[in-house]
Amino acid sequence: MQYKLYYWPSIQGRGEFVRLAREEAGADYVDVARRSGRGMGVPALEKFLDDEKLGSAPYAPPFLKAGKLIIGQTANILLYLGPRHGLTPRSEAGRIWVNQLQLTIADFVTEIHDTHHPIGGSLYYHQQKAEARRRAKNFRTERMPKFLGYFEQVLAGGKGRRYMAGNTLSYADLSVFQLIAGLRYAFPKTMKKQEPDYPGLVDLHYRIAARPKIAAYLASKRRLAFNEYGIFRHYPELDG
């Protein structure tokens, strides 16, 4: 089946977690809003969001069209794709665990976003810069170590795991790769200081980056560059 992914064409954002899963699986996808032509582009994405008659319209991108199904919420998309792409354990317990990790990653992603938008997404960054400085300081000193420390503990626990769910690569590992990449972009100074505390996560990051399909993806034009419109933004004044 050919999947259609709907996400903004100019940012990695939350869509990147789905794009990474697609790339690792080598699956057949159309990244709708990045294509032009009939039924493509941003208008095709917005059509779904604005469809008041569609009883299962998604709240926001990313969403995935899989046959007749329209699936919203990043973690929900990955929960659906995981077993289809061989990116989650086979047992129910394993799938629940990977979903739990992905939801905790989603919470972390929201907090990363809110460092530059602590008052509201509808305001510009420069309109909430003072609040952003305060929130970013709290984030760097308390939240970042708490989340990264937790994920490191997951890897170190259970007698030392190869991946977040044990010996099976899962989409949670791809997401950890993206977290480290994004945090390095947004908070280079802070990461330089804190990274030595998370050797397991850094090692996992490099192992994922070296996987042939991911490496090819990262070197391709399909991988958008980080920028100051997405979740991970580099504003030096927020990096301490």
Place this chain on the structure above:
Amino acid sequence: MQYKLYYWPSIQGRGEFVRLAREEAGADYVDVARRSGRGMGVPALEKFLDDEKLGSAPYAPPFLKAGKLIIGQTANILLYLGPRHGLTPRSEAGRIWVNQLQLTIADFVTEIHDTHHPIGGSLYYHQQKAEARRRAKNFRTERMPKFLGYFEQVLAGGKGRRYMAGNTLSYADLSVFQLIAGLRYAFPKTMKKQEPDYPGLVDLHYRIAARPKIAAYLASKRRLAFNEYGIFRHYPELDG
């Protein structure tokens, strides 16, 4: 099977979404941190969070112990319990949809929480009151109408639905009940103004409240009162 729910004993918080599902199902649960005695109370909860050797430790409460499984993240707990408690559609498409709704509710709940804690959960409210005023204003005027409008549209779409997933009661309906109850507590003035725009959600709220098991629960001591330690806090200065 007897389930063990681990959540803070003095607040509704995120645990309430699980408590409501338990009550509607009439299921056998122990609310561990609200009990005293051996293996009970808050220490029993904290033991899991602090267990560095536990490779599948939850990041935060609520979490559920179901036999050997330990399941964290509210939406993940409900995803697991839904089919077991008859609180989700039987089809995969239906379960995906209810999970998607619950994740969107979770996003809304985070934004509700952040109206009083826009800088950080480790700081007191009075330490971030100025920022809270600004964020709450943005929330009341932009975010609340956007989320509630979306959920209202879900109910109105598909030719007018009885429940959020069509004709089947699901845990997403119980969660909508809780959203309306909590918003009325936290933002009574704002809700008085905005509620007429969401007749479907208000009607659903009352229908859930009138269900025999939910009505009995709400009248019991098991239902904790709203207070200024949870997610929904009534600070008049944030209500406009």
